[in-house]
Amino acid sequence: MTEPDDPLGVWTGRLLRLGVGISPDEARRFVHDLYAQAQSDLDEERAEADFKREE
Template sequence: MDEELHREWTRRLLSLHPEIPPDAASLFVADLYAQAQADLDAERAEVDFQREE
């Protein structure tokens, strides 16, 4: 994830929930992005597999 994008999403999360510690918000954003990317990769792999059949 681009560092500037990561900072922006962390700032957005903190603006909605200022009680979250900044480090926890940053980790959450990174984990969310990683999981979303993994889900997209799995979806693409499934589409490619279906296309090859």
């Protein structure tokens, strides 16, 4: 299920080991969405910090 260069695979596997009732596809989508949102939040924080430095 996971490839060596697949950062989402590790977290998907961890999520699947937490309990039953979630399919591997659903777990992977959840991890992907969570990762994308976290990356977006970090990008916003960096942009805000850059803006404050330039003021």
